[in-house]
Amino acid sequence: QDAVSSEGDDSKEYDAETQKALEDIDACQNEIDALNEQASEEILKVEQKYNKLRKPFFEKRNDLIQKIPNFWVTAFVNHPQVSALLTEEDEECLHYLTKLEVEEFEDIKSGYRIKFFFDDNPFFENEVIEKEFHLGSSGDPASKSSEIKWKEGMDLTKRNKEITKQGRKRLHEEPRSFFFWFTDNTDASCDDIAEVIKDDMWPNPLQYYLVPDVEVEENGLDDD
Amino acid sequence: QDAVSSEGDDSKEYDAETQKALEDIDACQNEIDALNEQASEEILKVEQKYNKLRKPFFEKRNDLIQKIPNFWVTAFVNHPQVSALLTEEDEECLHYLTKLEVEEFEDIKSGYRIKFFFDDNPFFENEVIEKEFHLGSSGDPASKSSEIKWKEGMDLTKRNKEITKQGRKRLHEEPRSFFFWFTDNTDASCDDIAEVIKDDMWPNPLQYYLVPDVEVEENGLDDD
Ligand SMILES: [Ca+2]
Ligand SMILES: [Ca+2]
Ligand SMILES: [Mg+2]
Ligand SMILES: [Mg+2]
Incomplete structure (x- = not known):
């Protein structure tokens, strides 16, 4: 004024x-x-x-x-950006993902929350894990995620790190995993995966579940 | 369907x-x-x-x-992100910038255009240069910018390159200049400077023109 x-x-x-x-x-x-x-x-x-x-x-x-077995893991595996994040163990674990929810906060500008609901599974105790994006005290984007209660020897963030250190696979790639992404809250302003889930996967997951059967078409088995 | x-x-x-x-x-x-x-x-x-x-x-x-001499060049120099882009020659040239306009297209999602109006100046012939952002034919963001009709020997994109090559200044920095930014249309989806001009400078340029007199305050010459 x-x-x-x-x-x-x-x-x-x-x-x-x-x-x-x-x-x-x-x-x-x-x-x-x-x-x-x-x-x-x-x-x-x-x-x-x-x-x-x-x-x-x-x-x-x-x-x-929830009536469709493996709906979410299939959609994740078929999604170009999300799929690039997944290790084989992530995929195994995501077979237990039964429900996904994206909640925008009442004051939409202030943030949103992604909730992942899991069936009983061999990896962790949580029935639901959440990653939340909001404006931090400084006014910049910030995020926080549920602490995952890993079962003994099943911590997928640690197992993956060991594999990477020993160079058994994913040589030349930065270590990535669904659970690295989930637990990483260092740069909330650039969380591409969260934005893809919120703005692309959640608005229409069916398109990723129903990916066309490319092999058949590539092999020319279609008649038309 | x-x-x-x-x-x-x-x-x-x-x-x-x-x-x-x-x-x-x-x-x-x-x-x-x-x-x-x-x-x-x-x-x-x-x-x-x-x-x-x-x-x-x-x-x-x-x-x-337009009644205020050097309004825009002052606002640009005082803006943290825009300022980081400016060479000394850019600053000299931007003294001739008399008017800035950001136009959002009627269908706002389809894009916007930033117009820079210049007085007669020693650098180029154009009275107005524009950089425009829109969705390209592929549906991805694309941009295009006016061809600048540089006066002989005054092309600030070339002069800056030569200076950089000879290593006279800006060693260890990537070559940057207002006019590199203006003419660069290689990655329209990540044009931070355009977004800063549209979403921060244009909504309120006065705050950048009226930057507080930091030196005076740092020297403790204020009484309160
Ligand atoms: Ca069919
Ligand atoms: Ca003062
Ligand atoms: Mg399932
Ligand atoms: Mg002026």
Whole structure:
């Protein structure tokens, strides 16, 4: 409100004409800021309205998905970016993934949460693990994830590291694994995998489950 | 609409229960897609409404800014990310920048254009140069920029390269310049500078023009 006041400690000395122009720019800027604020509020209301309207369909979809064995692991394996993250052990573990949920927070700009629900499995005790993205105290994006209660000797982040150290596989690649991604909260502003899950996988997982049977087509067994 | 039809070439053979669940998921998905489409249209309408409401204030602001000598070059030099891009020659040239405009296209998702208006200057003939971002034919972000008609010997992209080659300055740094950025259209999906201009500089340039007088404060000459 007072960015160009001629009083106060941090004002430089401008000539009268410049000072007047700066004050008028400041007034314009206040109008623009108020309109931006109003626009954000209206857009938030639209998003909240549609989140409510979409919710029953997402819930029904999740119920239906649970009838299909290995739906999520299949969708993950067929998704180009998510698949690139998966080790063989990740795939084994993700056979127990029965439900995925993406929740946007009520104030959508403030963040979202991805929930992974698992059946009883040989790898860890948790029935659900969550990774959450929000604005941290500094205003920058931050993330946190559930602590995974690994069963003895089954910690997939450690097992994978050992394999990498010994160079048995994935030479020349940086160590990656679904669970490295899940537990890594060092750069929430650039979490491509989380964004792919939220903006591509969650809006339409069926397209990744139903990937066309490429081998058949490549082998020319189709008649048309 | 027909993603899980049991007819057709690329359907795998699912058991009856799975097939039924897939068809029901597909129906859910169609409802979700329709709601997404509606939400996008409503949000677009809100954005268009506020673009119209903001426009007269942006125009008035641009008129006022032109009364202030060196407004834009000062804002650029004071902006942390834009400043990091500027060579001394860029700064010299940007003293002739009289007006900046960011235009979002009517269908906002399809892109935007940044226009730089210049006074007569010793560097190039153009009165306005534009860099435009849009979705390319493949659906991926693409950009294009005006061809700059450099005056003889004044091409700032070439002069900077020579300086860099001879290692006179900016050793250990990658060659950068406002005009390298402007003419570089190789990775439109990651153009941080364009995004900073659109989302930070253009919404409120006054804050960068009016940077506090850090030296005075650091020297403790303020009384309070
Ligand atoms: Ca001061
Ligand atoms: Ca088929
Ligand atoms: Mg399953
Ligand atoms: Mg000027």
